[in-house]
Amino acid sequence: MRAVVTVIGKDTVGILHKVSGICAEYNVNVIEVTQSVLQDMFAMIMLVDISDINADFSKLVDSMDSLGQKLGLSIHTMHEDIFNSMHSV
Amino acid sequence: MLNAYNILETIRMIQDECLDIRTITMGISLLDCIDTDIDRACDKVYNKIVTKAGRLAEVGQQIEKEYGIPIVNKRISVTPIAMLAAACPNGDPVKFAKALQRAADTCGVNFIGGFSALVHKGFSAGDEALIRSIPEALDVTQNICSSVNIGSTKSGINMDAVKLMGQIVRQTAERTADRDCIGAAKLVVFCNAVEDNPFMAGAFHGVGEPDCEIHVGVSGPGVVRAALTKYPDASINEIADIIKKTAFKITRMGQLVGARASELLGVPFGIVDLSLAPTPAVGDSVAHILEEMGLEMCGTHGTTACLAMLNDAVKKGGVMASSTVGGLSGAFIPVSEDAGMIDAAVDGVLTLEKLEAMTAVCSVGLDMIVVPGDITAETISAIIADEAAIGMINTKTTAVRLIPAIGKKEGETLEFGGLLGSGPVMPIRNKSAAKFINRGGRIPAPMHSLKN
Numbered sequence: 001m002r003a004v005v006t007v008i009g010k011d012t013v014g015i016l017h018k019v020s021g022i023c024a025e026y027n028v029n030v031i032e033v034t035q036s037v038l039q040d041m042f043a044m045i046m047l048v049d050i051s052d053i054n055a056d057f058s059k060l061v062d063s064m065d066s067l068g069q070k071l072g073l074s075i076h077t078m079h080e081d082i083f084n085s086m087h088s089v
Numbered sequence: 090m091l092n093a094y095n096i097l098e099t100i101r102m103i104q105d106e107c108l109d110i111r112t113i114t115m116g117i118s119l120l121d122c123i124d125t126d127i128d129r130a131c132d133k134v135y136n137k138i139v140t141k142a143g144r145l146a147e148v149g150q151q152i153e154k155e156y157g158i159p160i161v162n163k164r165i166s167v168t169p170i171a172m173l174a175a176a177c178p179n180g181d182p183v184k185f186a187k188a189l190q191r192a193a194d195t196c197g198v199n200f201i202g203g204f205s206a207l208v209h210k211g212f213s214a215g216d217e218a219l220i221r222s223i224p225e226a227l228d229v230t231q232n233i234c235s236s237v238n239i240g241s242t243k244s245g246i247n248m249d250a251v252k253l254m255g256q257i258v259r260q261t262a263e264r265t266a267d268r269d270c271i272g273a274a275k276l277v278v279f280c281n282a283v284e285d286n287p288f289m290a291g292a293f294h295g296v297g298e299p300d301c302e303i304h305v306g307v308s309g310p311g312v313v314r315a316a317l318t319k320y321p322d323a324s325i326n327e328i329a330d331i332i333k334k335t336a337f338k339i340t341r342m343g344q345l346v347g348a349r350a351s352e353l354l355g356v357p358f359g360i361v362d363l364s365l366a367p368t369p370a371v372g373d374s375v376a377h378i379l380e381e382m383g384l385e386m387c388g389t390h391g392t393t394a395c396l397a398m399l400n401d402a403v404k405k406g407g408v409m410a411s412s413t414v415g416g417l418s419g420a421f422i423p424v425s426e427d428a429g430m431i432d433a434a435v436d437g438v439l440t441l442e443k444l445e446a447m448t449a450v451c452s453v454g455l456d457m458i459v460v461p462g463d464i465t466a467e468t469i470s471a472i473i474a475d476e477a478a479i480g481m482i483n484t485k486t487t488a489v490r491l492i493p494a495i496g497k498k499e500g501e502t503l504e505f506g507g508l509l510g511s512g513p514v515m516p517i518r519n520k521s522a523a524k525f526i527n528r529g530g531r532i533p534a535p536m537h538s539l540k541n
Contacts, residue, residue: 004091004096006096006097006100034093045093045096045097047091057154057155058151058154058155061154061155061157062154074104076100076157077157078099078100078156078157078158079155079156079157080091081156081345082099082156082157082158082345083091083095083096083099084091085341085342085344085345086095086099086338086341086342086345087091087095087098087099087338089409
């Protein structure tokens, strides 16, 4: 089982570090990261493996949400099924 | 494989274009709760609903978190209560409404639908008593919805029921006049009612359905409109194609959520309803889709053609996306719940007559239309009869949800708030149809050949 974490907002030092820190805390393995900074705007899409997550997936969602609020970033953590089902026949 | 464009498209749909799952509705059969003692029957009803749907709201929230998509409503539909009322002829059917309300409070759901009767060919035991209790039932409860089926293509239109429903709609509005006549907003009169509709106020759990199942109603007018704005010069068939593709994506989401809810609740998955359901929120309007197609304002000439195309394209896209499609499936046009329709009605461009024409090609009917407070019961019945005739002849579901604005006249507004929105009082014809309505009887079923 995999999930997608997207982060969009103003670039600051250590975003990737903080997001992957939360992943590590929940025993969630980072599989793939796409990241770019365009005119101060930080955009990152991270694919993570949640098979061995050590808590409820909703707890991870909550942690990411509160990190987003703290840093003023928009962070979405969603199960990959939603993207797979929407964009493939 | 996942790609960045698709991921961001999904997030944009949810964040900026108001994409949501409008409802997860659990259909529950109450046939095993029938009892000759009404109090015992009410207890059984309460217990069965709470047992089956106790976790519905919680599971809904869990899925919201998992997929990051809002699920606006968690609802329940039940067996038409008239069937339970039939077993206890001396009981007051309002007791059932109160039992349903208690169950709704315990389960934390937004609505329970099914305070209903099916009388398209005639009244059986319990039907008339239930219908006569509707005004009180909708007055003393908050989250209960009622519907009555008065006609069908196979059996014609029961004009005695049409006459009675005119009175009932008016009485329901009168009893709740101090609350912007909200009672009438929870009451629908159907022709060709469907048994697996997840949307309120017309949801009930038909007798042909299993004991318990999960239906999903998706939404997404904002997404369709946003997709169209990217192609300002596309031809109509290109637009139809864009709508199909968008409807496919929206419906896939519904299918996913429904399948997951069914798995978590251990209840079979019923259907996905493909309807584009608007809300009064900015950017969530069906009227604005029609305007995006090239109408200056919804309701002007050309509206029926645009809506017909939209409705058909939504179905074509959605059918491919789900294993089982059902319910009403199409585009809803509830006036008070759609920002674009409200504007068009205030402007006088969108009239009752045009809405009637639109209902011949869209999924439901005259929905959430506020009419003057001095409207007679016979005129309401005549509007119901007109709308039922469209459904009967065209083999489609039609419905009437009129709200007589007691004490108000043209130019004034009713404010319901929330998803129900607000509606301007719309003008009606001032000549009577009382003699026609008072004749009673039944309009015979139409023939199915020689169609012209």
